[in-house]
Amino acid sequence: VKAEKTVFSAILSFAYFTVKDRLPTILTKVIDTIHRNKNKFFEEYGEEGIQAEKQTISLLSKMRNELQTDKPILALTDGLQDTESWNQYLQRHQGLHGDQESVSWFKSPWLYVECYMYRRIQEALWLNPPISDYDVFNEGKTQSFFESQQAVMTLCTYLEGINKGREELSKNQLLEHFNKLLLVSLWGNKCDLSISAGQENSQKTSPIDSLSSLQPFILVDDSNMVWSTLISAQRPGQSGKITAGRVDIVLDNAGFELVTDLVLADFLVSSGLAREIHFHGKSIPWFVSDVTANDFQWTIRQTMAANHKWMSKSGVQWQSYLKEGVWSYNDHPFWTQPHEFCDMATDAPDLYATLQGADLLLFKGDLNYRKLTGDREWDHTVGFDSALRGFGPAPLCSLRTLKANVQVGLQLGQGEKLTSQDPDWMTSGKYAIIQFYSPKSKQ
Numbered sequence: 001v002k003a004e005k006t007v008f009s010a011i012l013s014f015a016y017f018t019v020k021d022r023l024p025t026i027l028t029k030v031i032d033t034i035h036r037n038k039n040k041f042f043e044e045y046g047e048e049g050i051q052a053e054k055q056t057i058s059l060l061s062k063m064r065n066e067l068q069t070d071k072p073i074l075a076l077t078d079g080l081q082d083t084e085s086w087n088q089y090l091q092r093h094q095g096l097h098g099d100q101e102s103v104s105w106f107k108s109p110w111l112y113v114e115c116y117m118y119r120r121i122q123e124a125l126w127l128n129p130p131i132s133d134y135d136v137f138n139e140g141k142t143q144s145f146f147e148s149q150q151a152v153m154t155l156c157t158y159l160e161g162i163n164k165g166r167e168e169l170s171k172n173q174l175l176e177h178f179n180k181l182l183l184v185s186l187w188g189n190k191c192d193l194s195i196s197a198g199q200e201n202s203q204k205t206s207p208i209d210s211l212s213s214l215q216p217f218i219l220v221d222d223s224n225m226v227w228s229t230l231i232s233a234q235r236p237g238q239s240g241k242i243t244a245g246r247v248d249i250v251l252d253n254a255g256f257e258l259v260t261d262l263v264l265a266d267f268l269v270s271s272g273l274a275r276e277i278h279f280h281g282k283s284i285p286w287f288v289s290d291v292t293a294n295d296f297q298w299t300i301r302q303t304m305a306a307n308h309k310w311m312s313k314s315g316v317q318w319q320s321y322l323k324e325g326v327w328s329y330n331d332h333p334f335w336t337q338p339h340e341f342c343d344m345a346t347d348a349p350d351l352y353a354t355l356q357g358a359d360l361l362l363f364k365g366d367l368n369y370r371k372l373t374g375d376r377e378w379d380h381t382v383g384f385d386s387a388l389r390g391f392g393p394a395p396l397c398s399l400r401t402l403k404a405n406v407q408v409g410l411q412l413g414q415g416e417k418l419t420s421q422d423p424d425w426m427t428s429g430k431y432a433i434i435q436f437y438s439p440k441s442k443q
């Protein structure tokens with residue numbers, strides 16, 4: 001099966017609008033954030049901080065101009081761990097096209113250009129050492145966490161209810177809770193800040209009560225396969241006691257979505273459905289709201305410190321899972337590169353091997369889906385397995401609300417019907433999928 005990468009050939013396409021409007025808006029906000037923090041940089045680093053602020057802004061404005069005037073994509077110059085790999089990727093593209101000019105902001109695959117912009121923001125900061133570690137998206141992520149406080153409290157109270165009565169839970173009740181928390185984590189993905197170009201986008205209503213009204217918007221629901229994967233990973237251990245499998249969660253956004261993932265992870269461990277959870281986050285600030293190590297720790301500390309009994313209890317539990325090694329947080333430079341996941345086995349064999357150790361991989365969010373499927377213009381009826389093109393270190397499931405022009409594994413006619421009823425169905429974030437694939441079931 002063949003499909004073209006999403007590019008900007010179609011003027012007026014979603015990809016085109018992203019690069020033309022959304023990315024410059026995000027960049028302008030980044031510049032503004034750095035400027036607003038000028039005094040902070042002065043207090044911390046004196047005159048050097050001011051110089052760094054000016055220099056960074058000038059590099060970012062230069063990049064915004066390159067973007068808006070469709071200039072060629074430039075090689076990175078910051079000599080970081082992944083610089084070489086980014087530059088090789090660029091050279092490969094230039095080689096494919098035969099000249100350097102043709103690899104430009106509007107003439108390259110959307111996925112590549114979008115990832116590249118976030119990496120260039122990082123470069124601008126890295127070239128100005130006193131402020132290299134400054135996370136330009138931190139304010140937005142923090143704000144979105146605080147704005148969803150009410151929903152977080154509701155969720156932690158729900159979790160406490162399950163944990164308190166867990167000894168008496170029947171298998172059916174366990175399945176019911178599992179389904180609910182999987183859905184909460186799925187819809188948590190609505191709250192990213194990239195689709196709204198950094199505009200406030202937090203969870204305001206009760207995440208549990210909204211579930212049934214959202215059900216009709218789930219286009220693919222393989223949750224039963226996720227459940228059976230967890231059940232079949234349970235094995236009798238040495239002492240005859242059942243031990244469960246390892247679940248890896250490839251995280252997406254900080255704020256409310258991260259809390260929904262932590263609550264799901266807590267439930268999986270406390271109910272005995274999983275033995276261990278490995279979280280995977282980003283090593284640099286990414287796509288406005290994605291989780292970094294700092295966001296991960298900060299969120300757990302804030303949850304612990306909350307003035308709400310069940311919220312702080314949850315936070316304390318999460319901290320001890322981390323301390324005991326039941327939970328772990330990892331990052332790898334591959335997650336912040338433009339590569340499709342079918343390249344992982346060759347381009348990041350160590351990460352691929354790590355993922356092979358899991359019994360189940362949960363991929364959160366839209367960007368992960370674009371990378372799973374190579375962000376191509378697949379027919380909607382093409383199988384998920386075909387779109388993965390050999391990627392499958394372990395059984396995996398994408399939990400994603402649709403925010404980009406790619407969707408596979410639909411029923412015949414389902415895509416056409418959606419297009420006629422709701423032309424924006426692929427990009428509005430209103431629809432979602434729970435889409436599963438297992439390399440074991442491959443013929």
Ligand SMILES: O=P(O)(O)OC[C@H]1O[C@](O)(CO)[C@@H](O)[C@@H]1O
Nearest residue numbers: 192194195365366367368403404
């Ligand atoms: O946080 P998520 O779910 O990956 O969404 C981010 C998405 O937002 C966008 O910026 C909107 O198109 C996409 O590039 C990206 O896929």
Ligand SMILES: [Mn+2]
Nearest residue numbers: 192252253287
């Ligand atoms: Mn994201």
